[in-house]
Amino acid sequence: MIKLDPKFLIGSVPPLITPFKNGKVDFDTYGKLIEFQIKNGTHGILVNGTTSEPSTLTIAERNDLVKFAVDAVKKRVPVVAQTGSQSHADSVELTEFANKAGADALLILTPYFIRPPQRGVVEYFVDLGKRTNLPMMMYHIPGRSAFKVEMATLQAIMEKTPHFVGIKHAFDDHNFVSEMIQTLGPEFRIFVGLEEFTFSMMAMGSLGTMNAAANVMPAKVAQMCNEVLAGNMAAARKLHYEMFEVMKAIFYDTNPIPMKYMMKRLGIIERNEHRLPMVPATPELEKRLDGVLQRAGLL
Numbered sequence: 001m002i003k004l005d006p007k008f009l010i011g012s013v014p015p016l017i018t019p020f021k022n023g024k025v026d027f028d029t030y031g032k033l034i035e036f037q038i039k040n041g042t043h044g045i046l047v048n049g050t051t052s053e054p055s056t057l058t059i060a061e062r063n064d065l066v067k068f069a070v071d072a073v074k075k076r077v078p079v080v081a082q083t084g085s086q087s088h089a090d091s092v093e094l095t096e097f098a099n100k101a102g103a104d105a106l107l108i109l110t111p112y113f114i115r116p117p118q119r120g121v122v123e124y125f126v127d128l129g130k131r132t133n134l135p136m137m138m139y140h141i142p143g144r145s146a147f148k149v150e151m152a153t154l155q156a157i158m159e160k161t162p163h164f165v166g167i168k169h170a171f172d173d174h175n176f177v178s179e180m181i182q183t184l185g186p187e188f189r190i191f192v193g194l195e196e197f198t199f200s201m202m203a204m205g206s207l208g209t210m211n212a213a214a215n216v217m218p219a220k221v222a223q224m225c226n227e228v229l230a231g232n233m234a235a236a237r238k239l240h241y242e243m244f245e246v247m248k249a250i251f252y253d254t255n256p257i258p259m260k261y262m263m264k265r266l267g268i269i270e271r272n273e274h275r276l277p278m279v280p281a282t283p284e285l286e287k288r289l290d291g292v293l294q295r296a297g298l299l
Contacts, residue, residue: 015049
């Protein structure tokens, strides 16, 4: 594995929502969200993560978001582009565009719906790795992709792709975190992908989180990461429990339905708009989320 700067690709790298206005991507609001994140100490920006509703976007829109983010961030923090899609051809197009657009790193979703064999995913990542020199990470989310990676698969990709440097691990498997650190080394960038496990998995040695809750609490998520990385576990644990209900609330409905409602309720975005088949929160869910925000001291 290539050697990375110890301060690069660590900490809080939130998957930003994609704001819509009258059915179109609202780039003005997206720019404000980027500034909101940087102002609050976020360590990086993830474009086209699950919270961004990428499967409802066209290839052109996903590429436009990457280019916009790169231009807006201006190298103040790393921009990570999620370039995986259902088809290899789309993933190639997205990866090559992000590479040329100036992204700092790539997060690549494992092919979904297909249920490929482990050896097929190895070749998939090796092929994409030949098309870029950017640091690459795997987006491992079995609950959505129906693919659960094995350690031998990660090792095979690393052997053939030196710039394969990490994983977003969105699965309730703490044991696999320990195995990855023990087998692949402590510098392998493990990002926690399930919000409520951010503290516990980082305490085990994961180096960061791609936590959707940072869309509403960027400063606290970034601070919790800073505390864990500095070894201040009591302070980090306190922040974990302060945010715990909000992190659980993200999954009261399909992400980012609760997230977009909470952001609108807090005035972070003006419109709670989705694309079908995603729909806004129901009145019952809105009431439940209002209670979460009140108890968290955000209202």
